[in-house]
Amino acid sequence: MISRYLAKNKIVSFVGFYFLLSAVLNSVTEIDICIPCIWKSIFGFNCPGCGLTASFISILELNFKKALESNWLIFVILPFGLYYLKKDFVKFTRQFNEK
Secondary structure: OHHHHHHHOHHHHHHHHHHHHHHHHHHHHOOOOOOOOHHHHHHOOOOOOOOHHHHHHHHHOOOHHHHHHHOOOHHHHHHHHHHHHHHHHHHHHHHHHHO
């Protein structure tokens, strides 16, 4: 069931796995293969999302204070993102079971 869900959402799955892999790799080995902020690269200053990856890595390391200092929005975006993912998966399974 999960493999069919991931196959249906190929692009989102690929980006999500890359983000998760790069965050875990960075937290374990300090190797940084994360995608840089395009906004900061072009305009030279931080966008509201800058620091979300660093904040997520801090959460993986269970350093919540550092995560809050990097970008407090992670504590809003992460729960809503997980809620949306769960809701979308449940919707997918209902549609799949009806067929």
